[in-house]
Amino acid sequence: AQSVAQPEDQVNVAEGNPLTVKCTYSVSGNPYLFWYVQYPNRGLQFLLKYITGDNLVKGSYGFEAEFNKSQTSFHLKKPSALVSDSALYFCAVIPHGNNRLAFGKGNQVVVIP
Amino acid sequence: EAGVAQSPRYKIIEKRQSVAFWCNPISGHATLYWYQQILGQGPKLLIQFQNNGVVDDSQLPKDRFSAERLKGVDSTLKIQPAKLEDSAVYLCASSLDRLVMNSPLHFGNGTRLTVT
Numbered sequence: 001a002q003s004v005a006q007p008e009d010q011v012n013v014a015e016g017n018p019l020t021v022k023c024t025y026s027v028s029g030n031p032y033l034f035w036y037v038q039y040p041n042r043g044l045q046f047l048l049k050y051i052t053g054d055n056l057v058k059g060s061y062g063f064e065a066e067f068n069k070s071q072t073s074f075h076l077k078k079p080s081a082l083v084s085d086s087a088l089y090f091c092a093v094i095p096h097g098n099n100r101l102a103f104g105k106g107n108q109v110v111v112i113p
Numbered sequence: 114e115a116g117v118a119q120s121p122r123y124k125i126i127e128k129r130q131s132v133a134f135w136c137n138p139i140s141g142h143a144t145l146y147w148y149q150q151i152l153g154q155g156p157k158l159l160i161q162f163q164n165n166g167v168v169d170d171s172q173l174p175k176d177r178f179s180a181e182r183l184k185g186v187d188s189t190l191k192i193q194p195a196k197l198e199d200s201a202v203y204l205c206a207s208s209l210d211r212l213v214m215n216s217p218l219h220f221g222n223g224t225r226l227t228v229t
Contacts, residue, residue: 004155032213032214034213036218043222046217094214101213101218103155104155105154105155106155
């Protein structure tokens with residue numbers, strides 16, 4: 001069965017510093033990978049996805065993520081964090097041939113002014 | 114465009130009572146999902162509809178949960194009878210395409226259910 005691990009409960013970063021949110025996955029075969037973000041009192045919003053092709057994918061709000069097959073990782077990154085990036089970030093995976101998203105438990109990101 | 118609408122926003126019930134949640138997806142989105150998000154966990158799929166047909170309900174506890182989307186637009190999710198472990202946020206999402214890889218899910222704000 002597919003699964004996603006987001007090892008850190010909370011990520012604290014100073015405004016202007018690089019932001020990284022970690023995600024590792026476990027699936028049979030090649031994965032489709034996603035990042036969603038949940039701002040306070042808002043529904044989850046799609047950030048980006050990896051389906052195939054270039055391992056570095058770019059998404060909304062200046063975020064990007066790199067697919068690393070050998071490390072089974074899909075870490076989310078942003079070069080310079082904003083206070084408005086403070087939110088709950090979810091990594092999700094589905095294996096090829098499946099259509100059911102398996103979400104990680106989420107990482108709370110706190111950007112300190 | 115208007116987002117996914119859900120109601121109520123909050124609900125508190127006693128165990129063994131019944132409860133229903135309502136969802137109105139984004140106009141034109143044929144695919145609708147219900148997810149359960151328990152505190153500290155990621156969302157878990159309960160059921161997926163394509164128009165008014167069920168695509169995937171393998172993770173729906175059918176002894177107490179039911180869902181319908183009779184006219185292929187609005188949907189309701191019902192729990193009867195509720196248990197303490199049903200306390201969670203119930204999320205509705207919709208998308209243009211039935212395949213998750215093809216189009217992103219748009220989520221509503223959710224209904225927070227507390228069972229006492």
